[in-house]
Amino acid sequence: MPELPEMENYRRLLNPKIAGQTITQVEINRDKSINVNPTLFINTVANQQIVTVNRRGKHLLFHLDNGQVLLLHLMLGGWMYFGTEEDKPKRTIQVRLSFGNHHLYFIGLRLGYLHLYNEQDVQKELSFLGPEALEPQFTLQAFLHLLHNRRGKIKTKLLDQEFIAGIGNCYSDEICYHAGIKTQRSLEDIGAPEQTQLYHSMKHVLQNALKHGGYMENPFFQGDNLTGGYNNLCLVYDREGEKCKRCGSKIIKEKISSRKTFFCPNCQK
Structure with missing residues (x-):
């Protein structure tokens, strides 16, 4: 699922490419989107x-000059492509916004959505973040x-969008690895030095x-040679059984509250 870096990169x-441009045509191929x-x-x-x-957490907000806002959440499997009919991906397009000969394609919106709100209602939708x-x-x-008086597993809390907006499954693992803290640990068990390190990580x-x-x-x-460049730089996420690049130990995958988590048993204490 796209997280803060992915959505900010899109923004x-x-x-x-599109700020100041007029939407010349709209195509809806999936009403549920x-x-x-x-x-x-x-x-x-x-x-x-x-x-x-604009971006808020994992959402993008397309502000229109009539005061309306398109609120995008890609969820699992969603992505976007900007281009012409000739170079578009050979994938099912759920929604298409056209800007003359160029189009913004919304792909994989089976769980994701592109919702229409006015400015006041979109702020209500995002007020929990x-x-x-x-x-x-x-x-x-x-x-x-x-963090004061917070309880629960570090991984679970980092995934909580009401706690901090934008962090998901991938970066919660990468942050904890960088900090040298196991994702399974409880917030109440980490002291001030580790809390500080968690922030900087x-x-x-x-x-x-x-x-x-x-x-x-x-x-x-x-x-586009930028998007996706971090995919091969992940140090623990989705690397089960591979060697830790820091110590050589095997990366382990476990589940915390039904969410998969990856960590190095040696580097993370």
């Missing part, structure tokens, strides 16, 4: 200009305050993943 690539009547969706979105694309991990105002002191891992385009393996446009 950064999208704005230069949207939240209103398809005719209403098309009439509301078509011929509108994209003002900007916690702080943004990479925002400058999310300081070490803010993080330590957030979170910042480092997410920034590094974003720098390399996240781990999504599908390019966003023809000639």
Whole structure:
């Protein structure tokens, strides 16, 4: 599932391509991918200009000049492609937004969605989200305050979008590996030095993943050499049985609350 680095990478690539551009046509191939009547969706979105694309947690917000917002959550298996009919992927397209001869294709939205809201309602939809991990105002002191009197497994808490927005299965494992802390440990059992290290590891891992385009393996446009660059840089996630690049021990996979987690039994204490 795309997480903060993947969605922020999309946002950064999208704005230069579509901000200020007018949506010339809308195509809906799967009604369940949207939240209103398809005719209403098309009439509301078509011929509108994209003002900007923002991100909140794992969501993207496409702000239209009529005050409406398209809220995207790719969920498991969802991705996007920007290009022409000639170079589009040979995959089923759930939704297509056209900008003249170029199109933004939404693919794999079986669990994901592209919903239409006004500004007030979209803020209500996202009001449950916690702080943004990479925002400058999310300081070490803010993080330590957030941890105060919290309980539960570290992995579970990092996945909680009400706790911190944007971290998912992959980066929770990578953050804990970088911090040298097992994902199975409880928050109440880690002291101040480990809490501080967890914060710095979170910042480092997410920034590094974003720098390399996240781990999504599908390019966003023809000639895109950035997206997915972090896929081969993961140190524990999805590497069960492989050697730890730090100590040589075998990476182990276990489950925590039905979620798979990967860790090095030697490097993470």
